[in-house]
Amino acid sequence: MSGGGTQNSLRKALGAIKDTTTVSLAKVNSDYKELDIAIVKATNHYERPAREKNIRAIFAAISATRPRADVAYCIHALARRLSRTHNWAVALKTLIVIHRALREVDPTFHEELINYGRSRNHMLNMSHFKDDSSPNAWDYSAWVRTYALFLEERLECFRVLKYDIEMDRPRTKDLDTAELLEQLPALQQLLFRVLGCLPQGAAVHNFVIRLALSMVASESIKIYQAISDGTVNLVDKFFEMQRPDALKALDIYRRSGQQAERLSEFYEVCKSLDVGRGERFIKIEQVRILHLWCLLKLICLSLNSSHMSS
Known part of the structure; x- marks a missing residue:
């Protein structure tokens, strides 16, 4: 096996260990342990789509029937996941969760996301994101940045139109x-x-x-x-x-x-x-x-x- 292949395999193994560790910590320390576990599993380091049951668990936490504090916590957890990762798969799968939520959850999620951006640096600002673990990861990182720009603009369009262009x-x-x-x-x-x-x-x-x-x-x-x-x-x-x-x-x-x-x-x-x-x-x-x-x-x-x- 080449040195690059060995290094890539090692990074994947470390990523899997990191996910497992994060899940274990959530079980012990978090007041929102079920939600934290679902977020980690839906946005893990594996280079494949997330399991639907984990995405649905996240959507249940941000529905209009849930307390606003719960929704705010979920957005904060997703933002933290984005800001801390240097792995393209984690970043991309987190953005996909946000995108699907904008498409499938009621508009109150849009409003909470906009409010979160007003009080902090916008969570979708991925202009400096890069995964330099391999030449392929460079190309994946470029697309992650482009995708984040689309989602940021999608949210801005909702703010101007006052409705979601896909849902309405x-x-x-x-x-x-x-x-x-x-x-x-x-x-x-x-x-x-x-x-x-x-x-x-x-x-x-x-x-x-x-x-x-x-x-x-x-x-x-x-x-x-x-x-x-x-x-x-x-x-x-x-x-x-x-x-x-x-x-x-x-x-x-x-x-x-x-x-x-x-x-x-x-x-x-x-x-x-x-x-x-x-x-x-x-x-x-x-x-x-x-x-x-x-x-x-x-x-x-x-x-x-x-x-x-x-």
Whole structure:
């Protein structure tokens, strides 16, 4: 066996020992021992998806029926797990737990997570995270950082929209101009983070990363639909806008066309990786994009016309 392989095996063994030790300490010292044990087991060093029963135990602890102190403790425990680890598997599986909670638990969890971030450094700030145990771990670490950025933006989008884009029906079709100009940039920034989630290098072949990517890809469908509905709604209101708002709307139109093209490419890569199998990825019609760009040119020409309010 090579020296690198021996070192990697040793790190895995040490990680397993560390998990076992943490579980043993939780059984003795913790007031929330069942929850602490579930968190350690759901985010252990093993490079495979967490067991569903451990994730469900965590979700039970953060439901709307539980005392807020219990929810706050769970968030703190997850944040502590993220901040202390230098192992990509632990970090990634912790982020997956948080992502699934945002998708599957009631919105009170979102609010508690936002409140936690206000009182401390944001727990999803993983910009300095790295696992340098192997060349593959470098690639995995890069994707962990990208995934954390997506989740951070997802939470910010919830704060702006006041609802979860995955759990609820998109509402951009019915918004007024002021609401559209606030919410569409937030949705476009979230889609920007989606587009950055394509794995590189060894991360392309990692099963746990593909699992997380499949959730990101599935959410992009509703995000894009919300942007499309809102953009059409904004076009209808364009000639009623004051000039500053019209300029903001033009930037939204421009970015919408650019992101549609990139999203089409994103879906092609996902399909080639067999990510999101069973998902019906929407077709981004290039003809519609071209029509939108033509519309933009006409609008630009009319910016200084008598149709625009001064």
